[in-house]
Amino acid sequence: MDQASTWDAAKSGADRNEPQRYNPDEIEPRWQAQWDAQPDLYAAEPHTSGKPKFYCLEMLPYPSGQLHMGHVRNYAIGDALARFMRMRGYNVLHPMGWDAFGLPAENAAQKNNTPPREWTLKNIAQMKAQMRRIGFSYDWAGIEVTTCLPEYYRWNQWFFLKMVERGLAYRKSSKVNWCPQCATVLANEQVVAGCCWRHEDQIVEQRELEQWFLRITRYADELLDGLDEMPGWPEKVRTMQRNWIGRSEGAEVEFAVTAAADGMEETARIKVFTTRIDTIFGATSMQLAPEHALVKEWAKADAALSGAVATMVAEQKAARETGDIGNIEKHGVATGRTAINPFTGETLPVWVANYILADYGTGAIMSVPAHDERDFEFASKYELPVKRVIVGAGEEEAPLPYIGEDAFLIDSGAWTGQSCAAAQQEMARFAQEHGFGKKTTTYRLKDWGVSRQRYWGTPIPMVYCERGHEGLQPGGVVPLPESALPVLLPEQVEITHEGGSPLARVAEFLHTTCPVCGGPARRETDTMDTFVDSSWYFYRYTDAKDSLQPFDSQTANYWFPIDQYIGGVEHAILHLIYSRFWTKVMRDMGLIANSEPAERLFTQGMVIKDGAKMSKSKGNVVSPDDMIARYGADATRMYALFAAPPDRDLEWQEEGVAGISRFLARVYRLVGRYREVVREATGKPSAALELEQRLLRSLHQTIAKITEDFQARWHFNTCIAAIMILVNEITGAEAALDKGEISSATLAELLRSLALLLAPFAPFLAAELWQQMGCPGQVFAQSWPVADAELARENEIEVPVQVNGKLANVIKLPAQADEAAIKAASLADERVMARLVDKTIVKHLVIDKASGKLVNLVVK
């Protein structure tokens, strides 16, 4: 018998004997129906409300049609927070939307002959139903964003035109990453270890194509420097972005190339990029990338060179594809040319080397083997000279290569004796004054290529004027006026994977007129990268129905920055760097006041099953639908919060969900037994009786603990454990409770508070209990309970007594006991005394901290 049917049998069996049985299958859909009927249930209040605002955002999903456990965890965290903050009196914006453009819709269209739009909207409906079933508190009616609808993507087009105006969008021919399976280009960020991020076994090819780019590099410095002032973002994410931007400060220096070793006639110049211009007197050769323009030229007339270069190019390509560039053995070939070091006048042999990359810096370096490990390795192999020009203080004999920078120059002409740092500045200035170099900065970050040869994306609002007109060559590119927006995606499109843009085959779309001269024109048939959609969607949430502008600035300025953004760390560079870029552009356009989109970012851990990330290929996927069907939505989402703190990976164990479900059932029965008492209770809770005092103390300690863990630590697992402890205490006292050792008002206080404390984690059950107890209003609209320090205070404390750091006994004392009393009591304890026999007390420490008191007797 499988587990599901065991469970079902159990339920039906229990139904007959136990009418009070917890039945999430009945409770949850009933409340869901009621909540669905109130479209503005979770609507934020206008910015004129006097409440402090709280923008709680979870990353929007791609509408695959199936919610997975990763989503459930992500959204359970966000929902608990949103519900908590509402109860704490904040005006909470908690939206959800759909990252609805993208390739899967086209693949599905091809496979099932369903139009992408239809397929996508059907998936959205399915996932939305799942989300409602779980009870996430999103404002669906007010602000849902669906990126594949023209009401949204027209603003992508609008932003694109604004970027064209500002010189931030431009077209250029370049080598691009091409995935044959996607039949489209990929941004650098979408290439992982030389392979497509969507097809891990597909090696990415390089193709030369005309592409649209967004000039993210203009913001490279700001994107990098801003990271230092983002304490609310995980250090890990900031580090990843720093690495990705890869700013490297150094200098460019030009070396004149001469035809032969002793010839002085300049035939070309080689520009190198170096971060260590201070080592230039130690340069003993030059190394060019095999794909360097000069090398290509020289190879034309040199069969031997040409052959060697071809080998190196192939080698680099292969290494790049397997991801272990960096491990290939260094080798090179001399070109027979020499270059002149502009600082020394020395001639240096020019080589081509396989460890030089064409697309970083200038694709050429000066080789300083004495002060660079790679150059040293290369020089050793080919017995090139090694010339020391840097020494650390007191390290004249330090082995080469010496790469320290806290050091001084030797044998470096006028710069001898200077520190590396000073020489770096002064030598760059010298080069600039003499016209053969300058200080410069390079970045690993490249401009963002946004063209995709796909159908299911935002059309790029540009046309090519066929005849040309004044100031424009035939075939030149013309931006459409804003009045022409939106450029609608045509509905009837044949989707194939034969390469090229599907839109190019739609005649009605392709052919148009030039907005300037009225002559015939062709539309741009590429569509935008879907990361454009997700770069600004969270602004649209603040004003999702606006048909005149992407959003209202005043409203956006009220809500932004996002107070808490929650999502997976897999978006640490892609989405999160593009959205930071977009925010800065919008700020410069005057649309918003903030420079960063989110004050705080939280990246939750993965959901793991049997030690591996859940995936179809591993066959270890647990479906949220199954969990909800067996244990209910409350148990499923609460388990996702209970099983581990949110930043850690979470191992999904179905027994754990069953455990939470049993706990909720226990709560349900507990409240069920006393709900009539609660309904009829009047007056204020009292702490007159000993049991009342004890239970109220537990309650207020629990409230304090949960409030603290929720706000300061985000340890939902310990919040839930605290609720369990409280419930255990109340049920443990039931015998006394039934004897009337507690007033009905106090019992009511306990059980009502319990429902409130459960509300962020198990909203269905909390709502049900609240109603059963006859409390007015919706449970999630109540104020979060406030801990009363007076009631929470213990009147008796337990003090551990250690002898030489080892626990001897725990003694009970009145809370007011002073140090002298504690000392006396600790010495009077029998177990302690037993350990003091024949010993001398050296120290008698009484530790008194907020967390508790402790005694340590140091004896000899």
Added chain:
RNA sequence: GCCCGGAUGGUGAAAUCGGCAGACACAGCGGACUUAAAAUCCGCAGGCCUUAACCGGCCGUGGGGGUUCAAGUCCCCCUCCGGGCACCA
């Protein structure tokens, strides 16, 4: 190679500022209820030694060293696991 995380019972974990290690659960074991089972309730539960049993003792947070009256927590060294970056000049 470099940079971040992490390692605590059979399992997930807790210990928040250096102060009782293992809260809360899961799985397990014992008991109550039941013709029986399920469900539910009560209890036990880090390891080792000692004991008929209690009582008691010792060890214990990946390994080794250190600081301290006191270390899972701080410092130094090392191992393993996860992630990111990587001939980036």
